[in-house]
Structures are given as structure tokens and as C-alpha cells.
Amino acid sequence: MTNTLTPLLKIELSKAIKNKYFITTLIVALIFALLSAWYIIDLHFYTQSMMKIHGTNGNPMTPAFSLFNHWIGGEATSLGFTLFFTLLPLMAVLPYGWSYFIENKTGYLKTVVTRSSKWYYFLAKYIATFTAGGLVIFLPLVINLIVVACFIPAVTPSTMYTLYYSVAHVSMWSYLFYTYPLVFVILYLILNFIFGGLFATMSLAISFFFKNRIAIILIPFFLILILHYSRTFLAYKYYREISPLNYLHSVSIENPVSSWIVLTQGLLFFILTFGITMRLGVKRDIL
Numbered sequence: 001m002t003n004t005l006t007p008l009l010k011i012e013l014s015k016a017i018k019n020k021y022f023i024t025t026l027i028v029a030l031i032f033a034l035l036s037a038w039y040i041i042d043l044h045f046y047t048q049s050m051m052k053i054h055g056t057n058g059n060p061m062t063p064a065f066s067l068f069n070h071w072i073g074g075e076a077t078s079l080g081f082t083l084f085f086t087l088l089p090l091m092a093v094l095p096y097g098w099s100y101f102i103e104n105k106t107g108y109l110k111t112v113v114t115r116s117s118k119w120y121y122f123l124a125k126y127i128a129t130f131t132a133g134g135l136v137i138f139l140p141l142v143i144n145l146i147v148v149a150c151f152i153p154a155v156t157p158s159t160m161y162t163l164y165y166s167v168a169h170v171s172m173w174s175y176l177f178y179t180y181p182l183v184f185v186i187l188y189l190i191l192n193f194i195f196g197g198l199f200a201t202m203s204l205a206i207s208f209f210f211k212n213r214i215a216i217i218l219i220p221f222f223l224i225l226i227l228h229y230s231r232t233f234l235a236y237k238y239y240r241e242i243s244p245l246n247y248l249h250s251v252s253i254e255n256p257v258s259s260w261i262v263l264t265q266g267l268l269f270f271i272l273t274f275g276i277t278m279r280l281g282v283k284r285d286i287l
Helices: 003-016 020-054 080-088 087-093 099-106 108-113 118-149 159-166 181-208 215-232 259-283
Strands: none
Touching: 003 118, 020 080, 020 087, 020 118, 020 159, 087 118, 087 181, 087 215, 087 259, 099 108, 099 118, 099 215, 118 181, 118 259, 181 215, 181 259
């Protein structure tokens, strides 16, 4: 059998980012991101005007009001921020996480595997699902960053104004925040892309166990919520963040973030989703 991975991958990627669910979810995520930008820009100008009225002895405190603690990944006060990061696992699933279930149900899968291998099909499906989930999260974050940067200067944060930042000194990549803040932001953008993709592939893996489209879409979201609220069992026992809903942005909501926890969870999500998809997908009798 000839190598059909490349054409399969092109078809899957095209279907993943050119369907109405991807576009609709992207618009919703953009609305959340722009709500955050609107609120934070308005707050910034209000704060600046109040400082001018009351006087600051010639010190505008510019480092305290930097782009790097005002973009959606660096603030924690707006409605847009809350909606975006709370619903992030659900938004990642909606574009394409359900696709295998539909293609298996309609018989499309049978027509594909008769012309290709199941290994190629499920590998292409995994990559496309991961990409769609990552992009639908990544793009609104980038647009929010660009919009906020048009109004708030990208001043390197200063340790003199730590009161205005929510990046704890023991938090992940905190040393970059005060030295190379743009690198700090880019790393968080990449992190959100990766976890958006992993959340989407959770839905793909769950498709092998459930035959209900709503369940396939919602179960990954509920699993992340269970992980999020399981933090209560670690209260006053373990002081590191374990919830993706909290560590996918740089603001320390409750506990500081450890890179080892993030890496371990990410690898675990990948091993489980990729392993289930490739093992059960290739092993399962389709014809």
C-alpha cells in the first residue's frame, strides 16, 4: 500500500479548520478575548487619568501598567478572562473532537480505510484534531495580545512594582517575566496551544468508549473540572497548582505553578489520548 499519510493529513486538516464548528467556536473565543481587551484597556486609561488628577510626583509608574500584565494571560479581573479560561477545555473540543464519532457513524471511515491504512487514518485524525483544538485557543490569545499592545506599552516589568503583578517568584518561568517578558508570553501561548490540542484529543479518545455526541463533547470538560476542584483535597497539604484552568495563564490564582506538574500532566494526557486512539483505532474491526 502506498504512503497515503500526506494526502490524508491534508484532507483532515482542511476539514478540521474549514468547518462551521471551528469558525463558530473561534468567533466565541475571540469575543471573550476582546471583552478582556476592552475591559483592561478602559481600566488602564481610567487609572492613568486618576493618577494625573491626584498627582504621582512625576512618576507615571509605567512598569506597573505593562502589556505583560494586562493581556488576557496576564490579568485575572475581567469577565472575558474568566469565560475564556473556564470554558477553554470545552472550546478546544468543539471544532473537531467529535469528528471520528460522526465519520464512523455515517460510514465515511469505511471508505477511507479501504483505500489507506487505519494507522495513517488515525494518525492524521489525531494530528488534525490536536491542531484544530490548539488553534482555536491560540489565535484569540494572539489577537488579544496585539489589541492590548496597541494601547498599553510593552514595558519590561520591574521588581519595584511586584505588588501590581500576579507572577509569584516561585511560579513557572517567573525569572523570564522580569528579564525577557516577551519570551515569557510566547511560552504561555505555546503552552495554551499544546493543552488546547490535548483537550481536543481527549474527546477523540473518548469516542472509542461512548456513542453519544454530547457525551463525547462534554466529558473532557467535566474531567478537567473534576481535576480543578480536586484541589480542595490538597488544601493546606500541597502548595502547587494542579488545575489546567489555573496554570494555563500566568496569574497565580491560588497556588504557584510548577513546570514539573505541567509537564507531567501534559505527557500523561498525550500518552493516554495518543495511545488509546492509535491502539484501539487500529485494533478495532471497522469493516
